[in-house]
Amino acid sequence: MLQTKKISSVELTQTFLARIAQHNPSINAYIALDEAKSLAQAKAADALIAAGKASPLTGIPIAQKDIFCAKDWPTTCGSKMLANFVAPYDAHVITQFDAVGAVNLGKTNMDEFAMGSSNETSYFGGVKNPWDVERVPGGSSGGSAAAVAARLCAAATGTDTGGSIRQPASLCGFSGLKPTYGVVSRYGMIAFASSLDQAGPMAKSAEDCALMMNVMAGFDERDSTSLNREKEDYTRDLAKPLQGLRVGLPKEFFAEGLDASVGKVIDEAIAAYKKLGAEIVEISLPNTGLSIPVYYVLAPAEASSNLSRYDGVRYGHRTAEYTDLMDMYCKSRAEGFGAEVKRRILIGTYVLSAGYYDAYYLKAQQIRRLIAQDFVEAFKHCDVIMGPAAPSTAFKAGEKVDDPVAMYLQDIYTISTNLAGLPGMSVPAGFSNGLPVGLQIIGNYFDEARMLNVAHQYQQVTDWHLKMPQGIE
Numbered sequence: 190m191l192q193t194k195k196i197s198s199v200e201l202t203q204t205f206l207a208r209i210a211q212h213n214p215s216i217n218a219y220i221a222l223d224e225a226k227s228l229a230q231a232k233a234a235d236a237l238i239a240a241g242k243a244s245p246l247t248g249i250p251i252a253q254k255d256i257f258c259a260k261d262w263p264t265t266c267g268s269k270m271l272a273n274f275v276a277p278y279d280a281h282v283i284t285q286f287d288a289v290g291a292v293n294l295g296k297t298n299m300d301e302f303a304m305g306s307s308n309e310t311s312y313f314g315g316v317k318n319p320w321d322v323e324r325v326p327g328g329s330s331g332g333s334a335a336a337v338a339a340r341l342c343a344a345a346t347g348t349d350t351g352g353s354i355r356q357p358a359s360l361c362g363f364s365g366l367k368p369t370y371g372v373v374s375r376y377g378m379i380a381f382a383s384s385l386d387q388a389g390p391m392a393k394s395a396e397d398c399a400l401m402m403n404v405m406a407g408f409d410e411r412d413s414t415s416l417n418r419e420k421e422d423y424t425r426d427l428a429k430p431l432q433g434l435r436v437g438l439p440k441e442f443f444a445e446g447l448d449a450s451v452g453k454v455i456d457e458a459i460a461a462y463k464k465l466g467a468e469i470v471e472i473s474l475p476n477t478g479l480s481i482p483v484y485y486v487l488a489p490a491e492a493s494s495n496l497s498r499y500d501g502v503r504y505g506h507r508t509a510e511y512t513d514l515m516d517m518y519c520k521s522r523a524e525g526f527g528a529e530v531k532r533r534i535l536i537g538t539y540v541l542s543a544g545y546y547d548a549y550y551l552k553a554q555q556i557r558r559l560i561a562q563d564f565v566e567a568f569k570h571c572d573v574i575m576g577p578a579a580p581s582t583a584f585k586a587g588e589k590v591d592d593p594v595a596m597y598l599q600d601i602y603t604i605s606t607n608l609a610g611l612p613g614m615s616v617p618a619g620f621s622n623g624l625p626v627g628l629q630i631i632g633n634y635f636d637e638a639r640m641l642n643v644a645h646q647y648q649q650v651t652d653w654h655l656k657m658p659q660g661i662e
């Protein structure tokens with residue numbers, strides 16, 4: 190519609206802003222909005238379109254997870270620690286969207302420092318799942334997830350350290366992709382666990398994810414783990430038929446712990462792939478059961494180091510009264526961080542301490558290698574791996590907050606790909622008791638274009654990705 194001038198970017202942005210004004214008070218997906226800024230970008234986009242300089246995302250309103258620094262926007266990472274922080278520079282991802290004339294529609298709510306699976310650790314309050322407001326949207330990218338599901342943006346960004354794009358995509362019924370580690374620059378993306386963090390698109394369809402990837406991916410010398418590869422067109426393979434595609438089903442993903450009704454939806458999705466010409470191969474990821482314990486050694490270890498920068502001195506929360514420097518550090522951090530973040534810092538400093546380093550941190554690194562090796566072996570027998578993205582549908586708010594281990598198990602099917610650095614996505618595959626279920630597609634390194642093709646072909650013969658929650662039309 191933008192291309193054919195049926196609508197302008199200003200009108201489109203206004204439409205979304207009106208929807209946000211109507212629905213955000215009950216959903217709490219956005220924690221920062223700036224109409225004037227968004228509309229100024231929309232106006233500039235309209236000028237680009239008029240001048241014939243538009244690309245696919247020019248003038249498209251995108252919600253940005255509040256983990257990305259965006260110049261002159263509040264950037265809080267869901268924490269009291271950064272509640273007063275206004276970013277003085279743009280993250281690479283933000284720069285990329287600006288460069289194509291996309292509109293920043295606002296910053297979205299998230300679990301504090303991206304630690305969580307329900308968005309309940311946010312200093313700014315929980316986010317409601319648009320499919321059932323008593324339930325969580327998943328996390329940590331819960332605000333972006335609810336915004337996409339409730340059509341409060343055209344698409345959104347998220348980050349995925351252990352599942353934070355894919356698990357909310359599953360719980361809210363949209364398409365989300367975590368790229369291969371190193372494909373999207375982490376510059377200006379607030380660090381949680383640097384060897385696992387990766388940004389990716391959250392959108393209605395696989396095709397939209399591909400268009401988002403075309404903007405987000407690319408080399409950036411300011412991130413030392415950014416990969417210098419040739420620019421790709423992620424839409425290039427969307428139309429390819431799936432005849433002969435080898436789909437690996439890891440037996441460990443269909444064992445105990447998977448909700449039976451979720452399993453049924455996944456089985457039906459696999460059957461649809463068979464009809465599309467795919468060949469099913471049984472595979473095994475023998476060490477995948479260790480991924481949660483390994484992750485909860487490594488991610489907190491990295492987090493404890495990354496979060497040491499929040500000392501109340503240079504920026505962020507500083508306590509009002511203190512006696513000396515040490516007292517200021519202690520009080521600022523005690524007041525600025527929430528309970529889950531403190532738990533991670535405690536675990537992280539513990540596993541890195543001299544007496545325990547070999548027993549925990551080093552051991553976890555060794556098992557991480559074994560988990561990655563499982564995938565190398567598996568991809569000798571298949572082109573993509575499929576399974577559930579999350580073990581259950583959206584759960585009730587408050588249900589798991591007092592049981593961290595139950596919460597951690599939400600990522601049982603997603604974490605191993607982060608540990609291996611592999612790309613993974615979740616696509617809507619159906620419903621259980623009226624709640625969305627996501628099918629996970631895991632690809633080999635740099636195989637995003639094929640995964641998007643695999644998802645897109647499924648979306649040509651199903652309409653799960655087009656379903657909308659009721660009451661928000």
Ligand code: GLN
Binds near residue numbers: 349353
């Ligand atoms: N739920 C996981 C955690 O709490 C993963 C979060 C994420 O991917 N950012 O650490």
